[in-house]
Amino acid sequence: MSTVLFTKENGVGYISLNRPEKYNSYNRDMALALQGYLDECEKDDEIRCIYLTGEGKGFCSGQDLSEATNPTPEEFGQIVEENYNPTILRLRNIEKPVIAAVNGVAAGAGANIALACDIVVATASASFIQAFSKIGLIPDSGGTYMLPRLVGMQRAAALTMTGDKVMAADAVAMGMIYKCFADETFKEESRKMAENLAQMPTKGIGLTKRLLNQSYSNDLNQQLAAEKTTQMEAGSTYDFREGVQAFLEKRKPVFKGC
Numbered sequence: 001m002s003t004v005l006f007t008k009e010n011g012v013g014y015i016s017l018n019r020p021e022k023y024n025s026y027n028r029d030m031a032l033a034l035q036g037y038l039d040e041c042e043k044d045d046e047i048r049c050i051y052l053t054g055e056g057k058g059f060c061s062g063q064d065l066s067e068a069t070n071p072t073p074e075e076f077g078q079i080v081e082e083n084y085n086p087t088i089l090r091l092r093n094i095e096k097p098v099i100a101a102v103n104g105v106a107a108g109a110g111a112n113i114a115l116a117c118d119i120v121v122a123t124a125s126a127s128f129i130q131a132f133s134k135i136g137l138i139p140d141s142g143g144t145y146m147l148p149r150l151v152g153m154q155r156a157a158a159l160t161m162t163g164d165k166v167m168a169a170d171a172v173a174m175g176m177i178y179k180c181f182a183d184e185t186f187k188e189e190s191r192k193m194a195e196n197l198a199q200m201p202t203k204g205i206g207l208t209k210r211l212l213n214q215s216y217s218n219d220l221n222q223q224l225a226a227e228k229t230t231q232m233e234a235g236s237t238y239d240f241r242e243g244v245q246a247f248l249e250k251r252k253p254v255f256k257g258c
Helices: 028-043 073-093 109-115 131-135 143-151 153-162 168-173 186-198 202-214 220-234 238-248
Strands: 004-009 012-017 049-054 058-060 098-102 105-107 119-123 127-129 165-167 179-181
Touching: 004 028, 012 028, 012 186, 028 073, 049 058, 049 186, 058 098, 058 109, 073 109, 098 109, 098 186, 105 109, 109 127, 109 143, 119 168, 119 186, 127 168, 131 153, 143 153, 165 168, 168 179, 179 186, 202 220, 202 238
Parallel strands: 012 049, 049 098, 058 105, 098 119, 105 127, 119 179
Antiparallel strands: 004 012, 127 165
């Protein structure tokens, strides 16, 4: 059975982690499969939004500890370097919108994989847990990078040190995620969001994502200069011309993502 499922529909690449009997705990096979599908989504011009979720009752419960029962420091490093870091970098660097549709528990690395996506939505019953401290580890998969930027240093310190569970509504309130939906309507609402994004100006959204990434390291002068350069690139796209023409003609634009 494949550890990751993939389908393409209405401009959306749907990726689903598929170890439901283990709450989609992350192992090497899953890591390599996910990275492969992310590469496929990046290269496929027909895919204009990526939707990442989990099968069954969980999004991802983090590392499958059966693969790391007694690793050496070097083996720990290899797991992080090969399984997690490339996944996070792909999620951040693909210049297409990526939605994490968190359908249940997102724990440890599973929580941080979700938080590395552009937009995180969740079921009302979903929860986020920085579970690393429970077994004496540190938050990896970009957790120490993304979480303080989302919720502030004080909350990030508390959540990573205590390992407290955060329910979806509280995650929305503290700015950790974007929205939560009722469990009954979650799939419909989250997929509708993905399909709407797939009809938007993909190139412009990708350039926006690039600038958001750069804002983490740029000062204001550098960011303003980057905005100028990138706006020139956006202004040369088909979708910009279509957007302006549609506005002038008082009709709905038909974007092509280029």
